[in-house]
Amino acid sequence: MSKSKIFLILSLSFIVGIFARSFFEIDLFSIYVLSILSVISLSLFYQNKIILISGSAVLFFVFGIWLTGNKLAELNSSDLDGKxxxxxxxxxxxxxxxxxxxxxxxxxxxxxxxxxxxxxxxxxxxxxxxxxxxxxxxxxxxxxxxxxxxxxxxxxxxxxxxxxxxxxxxxxxKDGASAAYAALLKVRKKFENNINQLIPFPQSGLLSGLLLGGSAGLPKEVQDNFSRTGMTHIVAVSGYNVTIIANYLMLFGIFLGLWRKRAFWAAIFGIFLFVAIIGFPASAVRAGVMGSLLLWAMKNGRLANSQNAIFFSGAIMLLINPLLLRWDIGFQLSFLATLGIVYLFPHFENMLNKKSGIYWIGEILFLSLSAQIFVYPIILYNFHNLSLVSLLANVLVLPIIPITMALGFFMALFKFIFPPLASVLAWLTFLPLKYEVEIINILASFQFSAVEIKNFPWWGVLLWYFLLAVGIRSLRKV
CATH class of the missing domain: 2.40.50 (OB fold (Dihydrolipoamide Acetyltransferase, E2P))
Structure with a gap:
């Protein structure tokens, strides 16, 4: 067995241990028994590679259980309640x-x-x-x-x-702040003010969501329409969304004449800048890590073999905070969307003609489709909404999102440097924003645009991922 497979098994064992303790009560006696048996097996049969790997995997599994149980025990010691x-x-x-x-x-x-x-x-x-x-x-x-x-x-x-x-x-x-973080928040607030001054509502809310993350700036009706059309992800800070942004930053750099390696580092800097502007929230940092890993894999043509890096990064995030796995839907969606791109997109990519002038449109479509196939059961389980127009909405809207973001970013930036140019850019930025909002509103207005699925069962989620695993395994054999 290769070292990369062993590494993957150990990362997965740790994640599965956290999953098990997050959903089920596991007593300490069982943990001690598993640990002792594993240590004895490793001590007696350490020369047997299968037992060595199996015993180590059990220890990683047990560690995941213990770490999560310890965190939950801390939370349950609520001795200050009512104080x-x-x-x-x-x-x-x-x-x-x-x-x-x-x-x-x-x-x-x-x-x-x-x-x-x-x-x-x-x-x-x-x-x-x-x-x-x-x-x-x-x-x-x-x-x-x-x-x-x-x-x-x-x-x-x-x-x-x-x-x-x-x-x-x-x-x-007023002296309790970190100077660096306070400066970042100040920049973010000024960016947001510039957007609101130059772009009318609700388009300004969409641009703020695209550049700064979140849909709070959109009216409730438009937020609902984004949900009905399956387009909420464009204003969410996720590994998938950051990957789309970074991929097009890289393509834009190549278009400007940069070598591929330089364009890659320019895109990585773009990810860092995006995360910095929105103030380094934990969700954005996680998305930045996932997006950077995917970009690295796509740059080196190793997307299909990058699962180790993704699982390892997920394991590190869970090591820091094991509660993310069950109780942070943003982490679930970001992690699963990234896995969707890793496991499905290479198969879709083989169907595309890379010499075609519209190759990039197909790339966006299949990146989105790959991600959405992996996150749909989580969306159904938590939000009870199945969009029937999501694919069409993504085809009509996603291709111009990078252009919208670029225009909006430079518009807000030039408001600081040269306001007359910012006003010109505001007109250019408003047009795609208007188009995007109108397309989403029109598609959401159809009665058949979304179906409410109440009480989507947990076993339905497991069945979905089991069938996905079987399907991906079959594709790899072809």
Whole structure:
């Protein structure tokens, strides 16, 4: 057995261990027994390669179980629930404003406590990253408001165990920020302001989503239309989305006359710039890693053999935070979309004529199709929505997304440098944005555009991936 296969087996064993403990209760006695048997087997039969690999895989599996169980045990020791707290805290993330409220993630500055909490405050006064606060509130364990969504674990995956509703807040300082991170957030805010000044609503919301991630800037009706047409991914920060952006940055560099190697590094810099502008959120960093690995594989013609790098990067992310696997849908979609491109796109690519002038359109289409085939069961299970016009929407919209992003980026940039040129670019940027929004709205207006599938079963998800695995294995034999 090759070293690469052994590496893949060990990475998968660790991930499967985290999966097992995330969904099932596993007692400590079983973990100890498995560990002891594996160590004994490795000690007695270490010269037998099969036993050596099997025993090591079991240990990696057990480690995944233990790591996840330990993290869950920390979360369940909610000894501060119901406690009235009065003291200082620092805002560690830019507050999110929605309707008449602000959601503020803060860290307690106390010798006896070191908790990350979510403050739910009124819309005004507005607070900012780095503000030092004097707060008074009651710690509460987050409540789940729906059977379909585990809000408590959604917060817990980010280390937030408690919420404080309607806290008393007083700003006592502005010196709690990291200067570098504060500067990035300032740049992001100015970029967003430039977009809103130059592009009318709701097109400005779409451009903000494309460049900065997220659909919060879009009206609720348009957000629903994106969901009905299966186009939410274009404003989501995912490994797939970053790969599309980076691939076209690379092609654009080659078009400008750069050598392929230089174009690759220009695209990698583009990924870094994209992640930096939106403030290095964890989801964007993960997407950047996935996108960079895929770009590297595509550059070297090794896409079909890059699964080791993808699984290893996933294992490292789960080593840092094992709760991502079950309770972070963004991680699931990003990881699975990346795997979809790795396992399916090479087969679709063989169907394309690379000498054709419209090869790039087929490439975008099949990149999207590869990713969506892998993420659809997760979407059905969590969001209960199956888009029947997704493929058509992707064909009509995706090819001009890179152009839209390039025009929008330079428009916002030149607003700082030479505003008259930014105004000209605004007209050029508005046209594709208008087209994209209208196409999505038109397709979403059809009654047959989406079907609601309630209670998509967990075994349906497993069956989908089992059939996918069988299909991919059959394709590789052809």
């Amino acid at each position: 009235n707290y009065s003291g200082q805290a620092v805002i560690i993330k830019e507050p999110a404003s929605k309707d008449s409220a602000q959601q503020i993630v803060a860290k307690i500055k106390d010798e006896n406590e070191a908790e990350k909490i979510l403050l739910r405050a009124g819309r005004y006064p507005e607070y900012s990253y780095g503000d030092r606060l004097e707060i008074g509130c009651k710690f509460q364990i987050p409540e789940n408001f729906s059977e379909d969504f585990d809000y408590r674990m959604y917060l817990a995956k980010d280390g937030i165990r408690y919420v404080c509703n309607n806290p008393k807040i007083k700003i006592v300082g």
